Amino acid sequence: xxxxxxxxxxxxxxxxxxxxxxxxxxxxxxxxxxxxxxxxxxxxxxxxxxxxxxxxxxxxxxxxxxxxxxxxxxxxxxxxxxxxxxxxxxxxxxxxxxxxxxxxxxxxxxxxxxxxxxxxxxxxxxxxxxxxxxxxxxxxx
Numbered sequence: 458x459x460x461x462x463x464x465x466x467x468x469x470x471x472x473x474x475x476x477x478x479x480x481x482x483x484x485x486x487x488x489x490x491x492x493x494x495x496x497x498x499x500x501x502x503x504x505x506x507x508x509x510x511x512x513x514x515x516x517x518x519x520x521x522x523x524x525x526x527x528x529x530x531x532x533x534x535x536x537x538x539x540x541x542x543x544x545x546x547x548x549x550x551x552x553x554x555x556x557x558x559x560x561x562x563x564x565x566x567x568x569x570x571x572x573x574x575x576x577x578x579x580x581x582x583x584x585x586x587x588x589x590x591x592x593x594x595x596x597x598x
Contacts (some may be wrong), residue, residue, distance in 0.1 A: 472521040472548035476519040477589060479505035479554070479596050480531060480541075486574035488527065489583065493570040502583050503569065504592065505529075506551075518597040519554050527572070528564030531556035538595035553592030 480488040481565070491501045505526045509518040516534065523531045538553040563572045581594060 474509040474515065475507060475549055475551050476509060476515050476522060476536070476550055476593055477504040477553055478519050478523055478531065478556050479537070479592060480505060480523065480527070481557050481571070482574055483554065483559065486562065486576055487518050487574055487580050488529075488558075488561070489573050489575050490526065490565070490569040491530045491571040493531045493568055494512070496554070497570055498586070500570070502589075504589050512592075515552050516554075519552075519556070520581065522590060526568055529558045531558050533557040538592055541586055542588055549588075551592075553595060555596050 467590060469506070486507065490505060492501050492503050493499050494500065505523045506519060507526070509515050509544065513521075520531060523529055534554055534556040536552060537555050540551045540553065542549055542551070555565040561574065565572060581597075585593065
């Protein structure tokens, strides 16, 4: 243990906490979303999810974000991974989940322009951001 430093000033560390979820239907397909031109990474592939509100439990956030972005009520939610990264000069921590859905009729919000249910093999060949890919990889292990 190091010696006490009376001049030590703690550094306050802040980062964005976000959640993403792989949603699996009864055909064992993953839901991939195409981002709209009203968002960053327009027309890129995405997973449902978003920021965790102040005071919100990440598990509640993944349920809320899934419902807001897809209209789907997810269940059997399981945490897969975490990812630390940087974007626009800020840090973020992403918690990745996997969940099941029985009714797979998607109703998109303005954040996404289209969606596709894909086989695991198809998902392996699409371009995803590194954080999203790490969640998919954790699911495939």
